Amino acid sequence: MSKSLNRKYKLSVSIMCADLLNLEKEIKILEKEQVDYLHIDIMDAAFVPNLTFGPDMVNRIREITSIPFDIHLLMKNPRTILSALPVNEGDIVSIHAECDDVIMENIAWIKHRNAKFGLALNPETPIESVHKFLPYVDILLLMLIVPGFAGTTMIHGMMEKVGAVKKYLQRHSLTHVEIEVDGSVSCEKAKSMGKLGASYFVGGTTAIFRKKQSLRETIANFHTIMGE
Numbered sequence: 645m646s647k648s649l650n651r652k653y654k655l656s657v658s659i660m661c662a663d664l665l666n667l668e669k670e671i672k673i674l675e676k677e678q679v680d681y682l683h684i685d686i687m688d689a690a691f692v693p694n695l696t697f698g699p700d701m702v703n704r705i706r707e708i709t710s711i712p713f714d715i716h717l718l719m720k721n722p723r724t725i726l727s728a729l730p731v732n733e734g735d736i737v738s739i740h741a742e743c744d745d746v747i748m749e750n751i752a753w754i755k756h757r758n759a760k761f762g763l764a765l766n767p768e769t770p771i772e773s774v775h776k777f778l779p780y781v782d783i784l785l786l787m788l789i790v791p792g793f794a795g796t797t798m799i800h801g802m803m804e805k806v807g808a809v810k811k812y813l814q815r816h817s818l819t820h821v822e823i824e825v826d827g828s829v830s831c832e833k834a835k836s837m838g839k840l841g842a843s844y845f846v847g848g849t850t851a852i853f854r855k856k857q858s859l860r861e862t863i864a865n866f867h868t869i870m871g872e
Contacts (some may be wrong), residue, residue, distance in 0.1 A: 738762025810841025
């Protein structure tokens with residue numbers, strides 16, 4: 645049984661980077677280590693050049709764990725599968741600002757389920773372009789890489805974007821919006837981005853699923869470096 649601890653920095657572990665042949669076993673370890681969220685990337689092979697999990701897989705994962713979900717819809721039309729997903733109170737559901745759907749309709753559906761609404765921004769998308777949606781946003785998910793594949797190198801200048809976005813939110817009295825970062829997030833970079841204003845961190849191959857280290861070791865290392 646996983647219980648969310650009162651940590652300043654939340655760790656959302658990407659199952660895309662897990663050993664998919666032993667996924668249940670690894671999820672049980674994540675539960676024992678009390679990670680905050682399971683980050684589930686759903687890709688449609690259209691918005692990004694990759695295809696990952698669908699609703700059936702996500703529903704099966706829901707059956708075996710109580711860890712809250714952090715669902716990231718990298719899709720042109722996320723509304724097509726939203727109703728098939730097992731969204732619970734306290735989950736995060738993020739859609740991309742660059743998708744083809746009407747964003748406000750997705751916000752309404754997600755909020756109706758008492759989940760947190762996340763708005764994801766690709767690296768080239770400026771914060772100014774989504775200003776009208778920010779009053780409804782709980783989590784602003786900043787992509788630090790070109791999305792689609794794990795293990796990609798962080799784009800130069802994205803650390804600075806985290807700080808700039810935080811200042812923008814403060815300047816416009818949008819302090820309810822929390823920043824999540826995704827893409828090549830090492831523990832050391834997470835610490836720096838935490839100081840810049842990020843509070844949610846997607847842990848993948850760079851920080852959590854590392855060769856020659858157990859999940860218990862990498863998760864402990866993350867919290868130690870973050871000072872928790």
